[in-house]
Amino acid sequence: MAIKNILALVVLVSILGVSVAISFPNLDLNYYKSKCPDAEGIVRNVTEKFVVPQKSLAAALLRMHFHDCFVRGCDASLLLKSPTKNAERDAIPNLSVRGYEVVDAAKAALEEKCPGVVSCADVLSIVARDAVLVIGGPWWAVPLGRRDGRISRKSEANLPSPFADIATLKKNFTDKGLSVKDLVVLSGAHTIGISTCGLVNPRIYNFTANNGPDPAMNPSYVGELKKRCKPTDSSTTVDMDPGSVDKFDIDYFKAVAQRKGLFVSDSALLNDRQTSRYITTQLAFGGIFSTFNKDFAESMVKLGKLEVLTGNNGEIRAKCGSVN
Structure with a gap:
């Protein structure tokens, strides 16, 4: 279903349980109402044009937003070229x-309509939301008014590692003002993700002292992965959520519960009482009774508020790859 048709159903959002709070310090849901009234519609149309024929872009764009926000906040610093x-x-x-x-x-289309008004940081926030919506994920209201940063340093890209244990992951998130619940909920984005064998092979080959696989992984799953990922293969792709990679659902949590989490960081969610309980609860609810969509929407709003630049801070870039 086209995004414009889906958004016509936003009146049902509260009934479906994906509504989020509408109070955001320094940001405003109606920020572009007078400055560029159709800003979100323009971004939505561009996003749909790209993602509908290539569903895997949804996961890529969601990941881009996460990687941007986790370093220097949601300021589009990831988009800058050097x-x-x-x-x-x-x-x-x-x-x-x-x-x-x-x-x-999307930025180019906005510059034609409303030059110098909409930040790249806001564009990325809207694109991530609309990309998820295209593949059947939840909708959430994106608070706007971010400005773009002027600094982007390779040395600062300290992102949560796919090889991290649960203690490290919890610290990564709490250091950013995100909760343990946000950690497990946002990990659920892996329901539409893919990886390469280069990140998988360390777990299935030579992980232990006797050259065995990670004992935290389901042995049958290890066997399946070995068929796809040969020891020297670093480029073949593997679905994070086998059999459901193009659908935003709770099947990722099913995989984790079955010890089929692709990364160490996925399996680590079973090693904490709060994160493992969340997974168990979502699976117990299942289907329409799951709170995952609502929780994901709320966590994405929190993510999108990390260390934002507003007011006179930062700038509105003319092009997202370079400062003005």
């Missing part, structure tokens, strides 16, 4: 980030 390859996007965790063309296209 002639010396020393910006955030040049750091190893960001080399596989993709979807820049979607944000650039």
Whole structure:
């Protein structure tokens, strides 16, 4: 279903349980109401044009938003290019980030309609939301008014690692003002994610002293992964949520519960009382009774508020890849 048709059903949001609070310090749901009234519609149309024919972009754009917000806050610093390859996007965790063309296209369309008004940080926040919506995920109201940062350093791209244990992950999130619940909920974004064998092979080959796989993984799952990922293969892709990668649902939590989490950081969610209880609860509710969509919407709003620049701070870039 086209996004414009889905959004016509927003009146049902509260009934479906995906509404979120509407009070955001320094940000405003109606920020562009007079400055660029159709800003969200313009971004929505561009996002739909890219994501409908290529569903995997939804996960890529969601990941881009997360990687941007976790470093220097949601200021679009990830989008900046560096002639010396020393910006955030040049750091190893960001080399596989993709979807820049979607944000650039949305920004270009906005510049034609409302030049110098909408920030790249806001564009990325809206694109991430609309990309999730295209594939059947929840809708949430995006508070707006972010401004773009002028600094992007490769050395600062310290993102949560796919090899992190639960204690490290909890610290990563709480250091940013996000809760343990946000950690498990946002990990649920892996329901539409993919990885490469390069990140998987360390778990299925030579993980233990006797060259065995990670004992935290389901042995049958290890066998399946070995068929797809040969020891020297670093580029073949693997679904984070086997059998349901194009659908935003709770199947990722099913996989984790069955010890089929692809990353160490996925399996680690079973090693904490609060995160494991959340997974168990979602699976017990199942289907329409799950609170995952509502929880995801709320956590995404919190993520989108991290260390934002507003007022006279930062700038409104003309192009997302370079400062003015």
